[in-house]
Amino acid sequence: MIQHAIPYAAPGPGCSCTAQPCGGLLPDVECPDHGHRKNPAMAWHVADGERCLQLAGGGHHRGGAA
Ligand SMILES: [Zn+2]
Ligand SMILES: [Zn+2]
Structure with a gap:
């Protein structure tokens, strides 16, 4: 299973x-x-997954503002 990680701090230049x-x-x-x-x-x-799509602005709430 592939998972995405959202860092609590912004990635540094060496990321x-x-x-x-x-x-x-x-x-x-x-x-x-x-x-x-x-x-x-x-x-x-x-x-x-659902969370991923929500964060990406998609998911099942379609038709909203970009
Ligand atoms: Zn990194
Ligand atoms: Zn994701």
Whole structure:
């Protein structure tokens, strides 16, 4: 299962994670901010799950303002 991580702090310039449309990240294990060495607390949700779609501005509330 793929999950996205939303960092509590903004990613630093050294962040090597892959940004997602929902504002979350696909964490890179080598990332100096979010990798295994730091293993920071982040808010996780399932990729393409309900939370993910809500954050990305989609989900089941269609037709709203962009
Ligand atoms: Zn990162
Ligand atoms: Zn997501």
